[in-house]
Every structure is written in C-alpha cells, then in structure tokens.
Amino acid sequence: MGLKVTLLTATAVGFACAAQAEDLTIATVNNGDMIRMQKLAEDFSAKHPDINVEWVTLEENILRERVTTDIATKGGQYDVLTIGTYEVPIWAKQEWLVPLDGMPEDYAADDLLPAVRSALSVDDKLYAAPFYAESAMIMYRTDLAEAAGIKISEAPTWTEIMAAAKAMTDKSKEQYGMCLRGKPGWGENMAFLTAMANSYGARWFDMDWKPQFDSPEWKAALTDYLTMMTEYGPPGASSNGFNENLSLFQQGKCGMWIDATVAASFVTDPASSTVADKVGFAKFPNKEGVDNHGNWLWAWSLAIPASSDAPDAAKTFIAWATSKGYTDLVASKDGWRAAPPGTRTSLYANADYQAAAPFAAMTLTAIESANTQKSSVQDIPYTGGQFVAIPEFQGIGTAVGQQFSAALAGQMSADDALAAAQANTTREMTRAGYIK
Incomplete structure (x- = not known):
C-alpha cells in the first residue's frame, strides 16, 4: 500500500x-x-x-x-x-x-x-x-464615477465613499453603487465588518476582554454599513460573500466593491469581466479623524x-x-496579471508583472501597511487584522456575523443586533475565562 x-x-x-x-x-x-x-x-x-x-x-x-x-x-x-x-x-x-x-x-x-x-x-x-x-482595497468603476461627476481619491473617507455609492446607484438598470459581504461567517461578513469597524476607531474588546459592541464606534460602523447595503446595494446582499460579489462586479452591476486585493486580477480579466478596462483602485476607506485604513492581512x-x-x-x-x-x-x-499575488518580493520587482497588473503597487502597499499587532487605534489585548487571534473567535465571530447578517436582511435593527452581539460575546468570553 x-x-x-x-x-x-x-x-x-x-x-x-x-x-x-x-x-x-x-x-x-x-x-x-x-x-x-x-x-x-x-x-x-x-x-x-x-x-x-x-x-x-x-x-x-x-x-x-x-x-x-x-x-x-x-x-x-x-x-x-x-x-x-x-x-x-x-x-x-x-x-x-x-x-x-x-x-x-x-x-x-x-x-x-x-x-x-x-x-x-x-x-x-x-x-x-x-x-x-x-x-483589502476599493475596486470601483471609473466610467460610472465619471458619468456621476465624482472622483474617488486615492485614500478616501467613508463619507466620500457613501456619497459616491449614492451617485452611482441606478436600481432601474440593476446598477448598485456598493457591493459588500453580507453572508454570515467569521471569515465572510465579519472579515469585512471587523476591518470597517477598525477604520471607524472601534475594537472588539477592551484591555479587560470586555466586548465593545455597545460603543459609539461600532454603532456608527454598522449603521453606515446597513445604510450602504440597503439603499445602494444589490438585493439579497445578506447571502453574498466574496465569490458572489466578484460575479456581480464582473457583470457590471457594482459601482464599488470593497474587498480582498486578490480580486483585482479577476475584475480586470477581459475573459471573465465585462468591465475589465474600467476599473480603478483606492485604499480601504477611513472615518474622518481615524488614522486606520482597514488593517487587513x-x-x-x-x-x-x-x-x-x-x-x-x-x-x-x-x-x-x-x-x-x-x-x-x-x-x-494565463499572463502575468493572473500570477498569485502578495507572497513574494520578487514578483513585485518583476517589470512584466508591474506592466500587466495595474493593481500591483496598491496591493503591496496595502499588505505592507497592515498592522496586525495593533489593528485598532484604541488599546487592545489581542492581535489580528480582520479577526481576533484567539481560538474562541471562530465560534464568536460566526455568531456575531449571523446577528449582523440578520440585520442586513431586515430581521432586526442595528441596535438589536449590536445588543445581541454584546450579550452573546460577553457570555462566551466569560465562559472561556477571559472575563473575570
């Protein structure tokens, strides 16, 4: 044998x-x-x-x-x-x-x-x-931005991005200003929402491991997320993860998509993307006054x-x-544009790759600027960018993701989802011995 x-x-x-x-x-x-x-x-x-x-x-x-x-x-x-x-x-x-x-x-x-x-x-x-x-970064339709008379800066704020999403939306044409993850899971919607919360100045836990979903930063982040997705997003967004949003963007239905930098090679692929020659890139947004652009690695x-x-x-x-x-x-x-990104220094020194991949410099900058040792501007007892690096996070993150996905589906309010996340996470962290 x-x-x-x-x-x-x-x-x-x-x-x-x-x-x-x-x-x-x-x-x-x-x-x-x-x-x-x-x-x-x-x-x-x-x-x-x-x-x-x-x-x-x-x-x-x-x-x-x-x-x-x-x-x-x-x-x-x-x-x-x-x-x-x-x-x-x-x-x-x-x-x-x-x-x-x-x-x-x-x-x-x-x-x-x-x-x-x-x-x-x-x-x-x-x-x-x-x-x-x-x-993570913003991928956006340059033609729709131009038609709407807007300009996406290289390092935009959430206020700028929400205004752009509104301007790009025309639901009568199945044209949605913003596509974001809504499918529940610690590595699905919570990967994005944790990064977004970080960019609003939020944190998962304080230095005593007490959950912070009752903070104004989390409320602002979740409220703006729900506004973007319910007013400017596609129908059924609570079921959309990375692959679903990739398909929507390639079909020309998303004005903007904020997600993993690896998607760049697929949205610019003429063989699979109807908008391959109309894509621009920008940094993950930040809230005004918060020096944090998503910290995702x-x-x-x-x-x-x-x-x-x-x-x-x-x-x-x-x-x-x-x-x-x-x-x-x-x-x-498949050409240099399709090379697996983000792993080797030599790839980003390769002139052929740089010429074929207009997103290369933005991707490398985003990876190198991610601070996984301190993902929040506030003091935190954990590491990780779009996750919390403790064994219990898989279960806790998925449970919170289900609450936030339910809010996106209209089954509960933002306040109720945050309250449930606070209560559930407090209970689990107490059981696990983090909270004394």
Whole structure:
C-alpha cells in the first residue's frame, strides 16, 4: 500500500497515476486561484508520477468547518489543508501542523514577503506556505464615477465613499453603487465588518476582554454599513460573500466593491469581466479623524496536518504550488496579471508583472501597511487584522456575523443586533475565562 495524501478543495478532481503511487488528498477553497491550481496540477503530476492528487474543493465557510473538525479530532482525512493566517499560529502551537522544514533549496523562503512569512511562522519556523496573500482595497468603476461627476481619491473617507455609492446607484438598470459581504461567517461578513469597524476607531474588546459592541464606534460602523447595503446595494446582499460579489462586479452591476486585493486580477480579466478596462483602485476607506485604513492581512496557505501519513509527499506538493516556478507557470498559461499575488518580493520587482497588473503597487502597499499587532487605534489585548487571534473567535465571530447578517436582511435593527452581539460575546468570553 502506498502513502495517502489528501488535499481539501470544493470540487473533486482526480489525476491518473502510476500503480502503487502515493495518494494525496488536498482540501481547498473554491476561489479562482485555487481552481486554476487544480487545472495546472497536470504539471505536478508529470513531474511526480509517483504521487496521485485527489481534490476536495469547498465553499469557504464549509471548508473551515470541515478542516477544523478533522484536525481537532485527528481524523486524517486530508494531507494538505488550505488554511489562513488565523489558524496557522494557533494550530502550530497545539502541534496540529507539521513544520515546513527541509523545503527544496530553490524554494527561496527568504523571498517571501516578511509580513506574510511572519504571520505563518511560530518561533521563526514556517508552518504553512502562502499560496496567495491579500489585504483589502476599493475596486470601483471609473466610467460610472465619471458619468456621476465624482472622483474617488486615492485614500478616501467613508463619507466620500457613501456619497459616491449614492451617485452611482441606478436600481432601474440593476446598477448598485456598493457591493459588500453580507453572508454570515467569521471569515465572510465579519472579515469585512471587523476591518470597517477598525477604520471607524472601534475594537472588539477592551484591555479587560470586555466586548465593545455597545460603543459609539461600532454603532456608527454598522449603521453606515446597513445604510450602504440597503439603499445602494444589490438585493439579497445578506447571502453574498466574496465569490458572489466578484460575479456581480464582473457583470457590471457594482459601482464599488470593497474587498480582498486578490480580486483585482479577476475584475480586470477581459475573459471573465465585462468591465475589465474600467476599473480603478483606492485604499480601504477611513472615518474622518481615524488614522486606520482597514488593517487587513490574510494569506490562503497550504499546510500539512500532523495526522497525515504522507508528510513528505505533501511537502513536495506544497513546494510546487507555492514556488516561484509555479508563478512562472501561471504567467506562461494565463499572463502575468493572473500570477498569485502578495507572497513574494520578487514578483513585485518583476517589470512584466508591474506592466500587466495595474493593481500591483496598491496591493503591496496595502499588505505592507497592515498592522496586525495593533489593528485598532484604541488599546487592545489581542492581535489580528480582520479577526481576533484567539481560538474562541471562530465560534464568536460566526455568531456575531449571523446577528449582523440578520440585520442586513431586515430581521432586526442595528441596535438589536449590536445588543445581541454584546450579550452573546460577553457570555462566551466569560465562559472561556477571559472575563473575570
């Protein structure tokens, strides 16, 4: 019997392999860059015919739930996991992940962007390799802005953005001024709303770990979010996550979309975006008087669970998928604009990439300016940008996300949603022993 390696993704894709080959099961998310990786995995199979790759591709919330359950129970279903900057340090400290020692000499770990490498390391040891990394920014329709007689500045305020959203909205044409995440989940609507709250001067917890949803900053942020989405957003927004909003923007239905920088290559892709040549970029907004533009840092990364019985084969796949060679492969197939962003210094020094990717400089600036050690202008006892880096945040963040999504769906008021978030989070943090 050969070794078994499982990679988790949202679609089942199999590759023929030689007899007695090792089986790798890879779990991943159904985002565009991961779908491309599966298509290009024939290159890996040709180079490693002794390793058979099997894919499990899942929607973001489902991926997180299944991967977390499997690794916590030592289920061993998967050999390669797609996880992020939230999970890696927590799981590494619990000895749930295999350290990525002994990567091939040409892997060039020193080429990884320092902020990204640091986020995926514990005690200077890398526990996951970044497939792509991101911050957040505004993507907007330059033609609609011009037609409305408005100009989006490079570093706009929320007041400016809300006025622009109003001016761009024409619901009779299915033209919505603003598209934002509404689907509940700690990594879905709460990723955006936490970043937005940070930019309003809010924080999740004070220095005694007491929740702060009863603060004026949180009320202002949630109220403005609901105003934008109910008055200038698309119908059914409480069901829209990253992929749904990407589709809306590509179809020309969004005047602005504030989300992950990784989306830039897809909204500017002429093959899939009807507005590819009409997209501008700007910094994540801030509230007037608050020196904070969103502080978002995320890396979808590949890691090996300690329960895998094929760690060496898994490491071989990870080295292929996150290497400079893979970036060159993507560029040769789909052009430099499609290269996985945000992981390597060399990519941003590449003149071909800079010429093909008008969003490159804005993406790098956003990533390098993210302050995950202090994501709020107020004093905080936690780290993390669009999340709180404690194990309990998955459950707490998802519960709060459900309250805020219900408010967006019109099932409760902003005040009621904030009160419920305050009560629920206080109860859970008390149970967990943070609040004495």
